[in-house]
Amino acid sequence: MPEEEPRQKPMEEEEDDEELQPLPQQEQPPLLPKQDHHPEDQPPEEQAQTPPIPITLTAEEMRERRLRTLAARSIIQTPLAAATTAPSPEKASRKQTNVSGESRLVREATHSDSESSTWPDLSSKNDMDVEMKTVVPIQDVEMAPAALSLPSEAATKRTVRPAIETTKASTVSPERELANKKLTASADGGGSSPKSVDEQNEQLLSRLLNCTWNEFGSGSIICAQTASFLEQHPSKRFDFDFIVSNVLMETALKIYNDELGESSACLVDDMEFSTPKKIKSDDTEVQEIMANAMASTSTVEEATTSSQSEATASSDASSCLAPSVLNIVTTTKHSVILYLMKCYENYQTECATKTSASQPALHLAFENIMRMTVLVLTDRIHQNLNWQLDQSALLELMYMEKVSESFLVDIVAHTHEDLDAFDTIFGQVLRGLFTGMQRNICTAKINLLQIEWLAKLVVIRVGAVRPLADLVARQPNFIPPICTKISGREIVKCSFLGPFLSVSLFAEENVKFAETTKNKVEDAVASRLRWGLHEMRTHLHGIFHSLCVNASSRPKTLEYIGNILRRNDRRVQFASDEKLLARDGFVINLMSVLQHLSVKIKLDRIEPNYHYMKNCHVSIEQDTKIRYNEEEYKSFQGREFSESDKEVNFQTQCWFLTLQAHHLGYMPAIQRYRQKMRAIKELQKLIDELDRTKQHWVNSRYATRNNQFKERWEKQLRKLNRSKNCSEITLLDPALLQRCTEFYSTVCEFMLYQFEGRAIVGPFISKLPVQTLKATDAFSALPEWYIDDIAEFILFTMQHANVDIRQSIDHSIITWLLTCVCASHLIKNPYVTAKLVEVMFVFSLKPANSVNTAMWNHELAQNALVSALMRFYVDVETTGQSTEFYDKFTIRYHISHLFKSMWENPIHRQAVICESRVGNQFVKFVNMLMNDTTFLLDECLENLKRIHQTQQMLSDKQSLSKMTTDQQQSRLTQLATDERQCRSYLTLARETVDLFHYLTSDIKEPFMRAELVDRLSSMLNFNLKQLAGPKCNDLKVKNPAKYGWEPRSLLAQIFDIYLHLDCDRFAEALAADERSFDVHICNEAASRIKRLALRSAVEVERFKALTQRAHEIYVTNQQTEDECADAPDEFKDPLMDTLMSDPVLLPSGTVMDRAIITRHLLNSCTDPFNRQPLTEDMLVTNLELKHRIEAWRKEQRGKRNNR
Structure with a gap:
């Protein structure tokens, strides 16, 4: 011992x-x-x-x-x-979080104790x-x-006194007792005296x-x-x-x-x-003091320790965080x-x-x-010693939510003037946020940690300055130098704000999220995800708002946004490679940020010609203009905007950047979504076709191949459906659609002022008649997509969005829409106007709504819309594209439906009737209407005949067995094609026949014009023969409702048109149609109408009387035609070889009958002999020849009477 x-x-x-x-x-x-x-x-x-x-x-x-x-x-x-003896109940959880919170920074292996510090041991x-x-x-x-x-304070070394050796003393001196009393008095009685x-x-x-x-x-x-x-x-x-x-x-x-x-x-x-x-x-004295205290509280401490251990255990069980890899x-x-x-x-x-x-x-x-x-x-x-990790201890504590915002504010306030210390501290924090955000782009859930902290940092303000906003703009990679040829993708990946803007739920951009998405996303799940996107974009708006409101960082921020948009301008190209450009999610996030920034911008603060300036952040040089070609645009820009040093305000730059972001962000995303929808439709059609024809190939040598095709197509279909659902979460977000609509409303206001060529002053009020508008240079140089994008957006949302966007359509959008349609002569591309007409068509669909009512009650709709639609109906006959022949039917279908809707309104019906009386426009309109009806009905009836034949063949098992498998497959493919075409043509034909039906009910005179009545009667006679003639049974098909085929309704409508036009002139025109007019077929049609009770007996009798008069005229015409066969050639029309009644002289010197050349000019404004431009006012009446023809006819009638 x-x-x-x-x-x-x-x-x-x-x-x-x-x-x-x-x-x-x-x-x-x-x-x-x-x-x-x-x-x-x-x-x-x-x-x-x-x-x-x-x-x-x-x-x-x-x-x-x-x-x-x-x-x-x-x-x-x-x-x-x-x-002090009762620990806080939250102590365990906080200690646990502090110790085992997973680090979000890049770590390295822990260094040894000897490497962790080089400082001397101070105590x-x-x-x-x-x-x-x-x-x-x-x-x-x-x-x-x-x-x-x-x-x-200068640090100097302290001198240590030598130690004093003491021995155990049994007695205490009086001086020591006095010192003890003083010390006791000062220690125990100090609290009683005032301090x-x-x-x-x-x-x-x-x-x-x-x-x-x-x-x-x-x-x-x-x-x-x-x-x-x-x-x-x-x-x-x-x-x-x-x-x-x-x-x-x-x-x-x-x-x-x-x-x-x-x-x-x-x-x-x-x-x-x-x-x-x-x-x-x-330390015996301290031991005695603490031992007594601990003994008195041992019971309480044991209970507290027990409860604390239970709380710690439960916390450990519920925690999902891995231990943090932090060095010493x-x-x-x-x-x-x-x-x-x-x-x-x-x-x-x-x-x-x-x-x-x-x-x-x-x-x-x-x-x-x-x-x-x-x-x-x-x-x-x-x-x-781990400086190479660039590891911010402050950021780590921020992730753990240990740092208060007020503490950060004071640190920023006390360091922002010392740039070295400020950049060292917060530059490391920003780099850590950038690195962490790069790892959180592709996650199953939206991670907002880095975005939230960046938003909190840049908003810190010291006086009128935001130091951290300046520091962000000073980062070397804020606008990174471009080192590759794929600048659009490079600036997204390398720029400081790129990872923050790249959070997306598109399947192509976030594979982890797509893998967790089901084939069908429930509304509740979609709403939760959209709320996450909304929260993320709100924080992004806070970041950009701080960067823009801070004067020193604003120019660089606008330059950064402009660089992104300029380097990704190929996103709108038809065959652009997505891998070389910014993805949809990135640009849509940027678009959303700009929407928030520009929401309070007043149009009268905007410089309308900013996009023409050389120092503009957006580039429209390569865009198709409304009227100008490339050379005209360059000439205009060089003439008017050769100087590029004009300063513009922030509102102008922000508004035009927002407009460009919509064009490069939302529009390409819409196009890709539609491509997915078409691909899904095609794959589903292929799978359905295999299932439908399975009995024909299941036992053939093609069975294995078809099964493999079906399996592959089903796999592709599942993948596309998952991608479509991911896209819908973003594209069909009601909040995003609402903001887009509100911004496009301001664009419509801007365009309306450009139409009239005047400065922007408050809400737009029209001051010029729309028919008299003339294109100014500034309007002609506008990009075509300024108009096209708005129409495309409205069509997309009306077709796919679950919310009713009509509530967001305001007066500015309706005025802009009607102005563009009524002033279509100012827009060079007819397909742009056609898209606007389609927007009106969508608005006009029932049931009635606020947009429908506002559109039809608008002043432009009541005064100028009818004439404009008729003119455009004629103009789309030639569009300059290779597909113009088929495109015009879809466009005219929309116009026909608009006329049908307008006909139900007494004001608009009267406008149509007035238009039919005053101008030549209605005649051209009716001529094109007859052309379309003739073609569409012919195609429909031919397709129905082929469908009938194929169905008869397939129902005959004996003839079917004689055909090879390839022949059977070919016939089935042809049947599917005929059915698809028949449905399309019948839809269009039904609309045109409806238009004819209600127009002829109140309007008769224009249809009786010489250039129209003969062709109209021929069309009616031919279709009546098809529906009631001897071969009408060839039009019978199985399940006619599948194609929209209603022969009884079509027969009744044609029957009504006969009655609407009942007059002597119309009877003469019916009789002049030698090819199709047959009184026996007309009587058969009347009998069917009566038997099926489609019309009243009185109407049937009127129809019989009309056709009987026409038959009598037909007999008389046959005798007259024989007598005119010997007429001199100079009296005959060179095209139709018929006797002229009103000869006119063409500029080329050719003489033609007025009715024939006028009918030709309705379809083509060219001379039929040399293709030179020709209009009706260029025709000159040949009175001398007209008198000679009339004299010859009198002579021939006199000879006939003397016989």
């Missing part, structure tokens, strides 16, 4: 001995390492062999011993002792044995940033910093070196600037060197209580920052209840906390 160590001197004796020591020659700062020697650190063998010697303590150790004893006694006696780990925390409620207090002051302001501030700072440097402190961390220096220099007791600076430095170094041991985490995490460290065996330096740096933030929270709490006397001390503490935070974050205290 080793001998018992001699008893140490009481602390009072040690203090007296210290007073006898001579003072050092110079003042020494406390922040230097101590050389401690502890016998207990020697091996047991050496201790046994070494004879016992008295233990000697240095003055600093004795001073620290006394501070620990007083702190322990103070804590035990305080009323808050109960709180022994045995400096502090008892640590107690003060329970201070923390509140978030908004505070104004204060200026940063850096106290500079000075400095003493109060001293205790306030001790609570705020949670540090103790003398016997009056209440902090948990013992700052022994600071206390040593202050005891040697009592005059500096209230030099708080010096004390706070040194206390923070000493505490930071203790945490860096892990001198606080296991309780360091408690000191920086919530700081509500701490567990005492292991007490030295020779990063972990200790976190602890230092957490300690400083805790001091900052204590500062905010004290500020809430501060007095005028404590305000300077609080301000001083704040200044030093900010200073120390900057030193820690810039690695000026402790060397960072």
Whole structure:
């Protein structure tokens, strides 16, 4: 057994001995390492062999011993002792999060202890044995940033006094008893006497910093070196600037060197209580104090420990976070920052209840906390050996939600003028956000962590400046240099804001999300995902808003947006490669940001000619213009906008960038969505075709091949359906559609002013008749897609969106739509006008709604729409495209439906009737209507005949068995083609016949014109013969409703047209049709009408009377025609070889009958002999020839009467 160590001197004796020591020659700062020697650190063998010697303590150790004893006694006696023994219920969860929160930064392997720090050990780990925390409620207090002051104090080495060996004494001198009484009086009775302001501030700072440097402190961390220096220099007791600076430095170094041991985490995490460290065996007084306190609370502590362990276990079970891979330096740096933030929270709490006397001390503490935070974050205290990781400890704590926004605001305010420190701290944070966002683009769920923090950072404002917005714009990769040929994709991938804008739910961009998406997305799931997109785009808007509202970062931000749009202008091309350009999700996110930025922009603040300027951020040079070709546009731009130094405001730039973003973002996405829909439709058609014909190939040699095709097509179909569902989540988002509609409303206002060629002043009010509008240079140079995109957007939303977008269609859009249609002569491309007509067609569909009513009640619709639609109906006969012949039927179908809707309105019906009486436009319109009806009915009837034949063949099993498999497959393919064409042609034909039906009900005279009536009667006679003639049974097909084939309805409508036009002139025209008119077929048709009760008996009798008159005229015409066969050639029309009644002279010198050449001009305004331009007003009546023809006819009639 080793001998018992001699008893140490009481602390009072040690203090007296210290007073006898001579003072050092110079003042020494406390922040230097101590050389401690502890016998207990020697091996047991050496201790046994070494004879016992008295233990000697240095003055600093004795001073620290006394501070620990007083702190322990103070804590035990305080009323808050109960709180210190009861841990917070949230303690376990917070500690768990702090320790095991997964790092979002790139980590490397933990370095060894020798590599983690190169700083000298400033104090022994045995400096502090008892640590107690003060329970201070923390509140978030908004505070104004204060200026940063850096106290500079020279550090010199402290001289350590030699240790004084003491022996065990049995008696105490009277002087020592007096010293003990004084010390007891000062320790126990100090609270009863009034404290000075400095003493109060001293205790306030001790609570705020949670540090103790003398016997009056209440902090948990013992700052022994600071206390040593202050005891040697009592005059500096209230030099708080010096004390706070040194206390923070000493505490930071203790945490860096892990001198606080296991309780360091408690000191920086919530700081509500701490567990005492292991007490030295020779510190008997402290042991007795703490033993008594612990004994009295053992029962409570056991219960608390049990509940805490249960809470920790449940927290561990529910946590999904992996342990953070943090190296030693990063972990200790976190602890230092957490300690400083805790001091900052204590500062905010004290500020809430501060007095005028404590305000300077609080301000001083704040200044030093900010200073120390900057030193820690810039690695000026402790060397960072892992600098190559570019790892931000502040960002890691931000991810853990340990950093308050007010703390960030004050750090920014105190560092933004020191660019080196500011860039070091927050440049690392921004790079960490960029790296983290790159990894969070493709995730199953929308991750907003990096976007939220970036939005919080850039919004921080110091005066009129946003320092972090400036720092973002100063990043080297904010507008990265282009190094490859795929600049559109490169700027997305390499730019700083690229990853933040790339969050998307499109299947092609986010494979992980697409893999979790079902073939059908429920409405609730879609709404939740759209809300996530909305939240993400709201944060993105906050980022860009901060960058744009900050004057110094605004130009570069607009330049960045302009670069993105210019380098991705090929997105709208038909065959563009998506892999070389920005994806849909990226550009749509940018579009949404710009929508928010431009929502409050007034049109009268916009420079309308900005897109023509050389310094414009958007480029329209390669775009097709409304009227100008490329050369005309360059000439106009060089003439009017040769100077490029004109400055424009932010509103102008933002509005035109938003318009360009819609063109490059939403429009290509719509086209790709439609391509997916067509591909899905085609694949489904192929699969259905295989299933329908399975009985014909299941036992053939094609069975294996067809099964493989079907399996592959079904796999492609599932993939396309999943991609379609992902696209619908974004494209059909009601909030996004609403914003697009609101912005396009402003574009319509802009276009209306361009139509009239005047400056933008408030809401648009038309001042010129639409028929008199003339294209100005500025209007002619506008891109064609300014009009086309709006029409495309409305058509898409009306067709696919689940929400009714009609509620967002305002007066500006309706006025713009009607103006474009009524002034179609200003638009060079007929397909643009055709798309606008299609928009009107969609608006006019029933049931009636607010848009429908507003459109038909508009002044332009009542005064100019009828004439414009008739003119356009004629103009689309030639569009300049190779598909013009088939395109015109779809366009005219929409116009026919519009006329049908207008006919139901008395005002518009009267407008149609008036138009039929006043101008030549109606005659051309009716001529084209007859042409279409003739062609469409012919095609329908031919297709029906082929369908009838194929169905008869397939129903005959004997004839079917004689055909080979290939022949059967060919006939089935032809049948499918005929059925598809028949449905299409019947739809168009039914609309044109309807138009004829209601037009002839109230309008008769224009149809009786010489150039129309003969062709009209021929068309009616031919179709009546097809429906009621001897071969009408060839039109019978199985399931006629499948094709929309209603022969009875068509027969009744043709029957009505006969009755509507009943007159002598019409009877003559019927009789003149020698090819199709047959009184017997007419009687058969009347009988069927009567038998089927399609019309009344009175109407049937009227029809019979008309056809009988026509038959009598037909007989008379046969005799006259025989007599005119010998007419001279000069009296006959050169085209039709018929006797002329009104000869006219053409510019080419040819003489033709007026009715024949007029009929030709209705279809083509050219001379039929030399194809030169020809109009009706160029025809000259040949009166001399007309008189000779009339004289010859009289002569022939006289000869016939004399016989």
